[in-house]
Amino acid sequence: xxxxxxxxxxxxxxxxxxxxxxxxxxxxxxxxxxxxxxxxxxxxxxxxxxxxxxxxxxxxxxxxxxxxxxxxxxxxxxxxxxxxxxx
Numbered sequence: 001x002x003x004x005x006x007x008x009x010x011x012x013x014x015x016x017x018x019x020x021x022x023x024x025x026x027x028x029x030x031x032x033x034x035x036x037x038x039x040x041x042x043x044x045x046x047x048x049x050x051x052x053x054x055x056x057x058x059x060x061x062x063x064x065x066x067x068x069x070x071x072x073x074x075x076x077x078x079x080x081x082x083x084x085x086x087x
Contacts, residue, residue, distance in 0.1 A: 001037040001060060009034075023051035025058045035061055 004024070009017045024034040037057045038049040052060070 001035060001057070001064065004034045004036060006032050006034050020051060023054060023057070025054050025061065 006017075006024075006026070020036060024036055027033040027035070035057055037052045037060055039052060041048060
């Protein structure tokens, strides 16, 4: 999963933004941020990364957030410091 700055992507390469925009899940709380996710390639020699549909990206992001919250809720003080560095 990729977290993207919408304005930065538009400035750096508008044509790429236009091509991937249908696959971007825009953060409802901050529309300057969007998420995209790719499917893993079938083999290492196959260097094509397909973008996931927006509904699947939204579901995957929800799962990631829920897992992170569960980990943080069950973390000890030492573990909490380590997990906070991952954010």
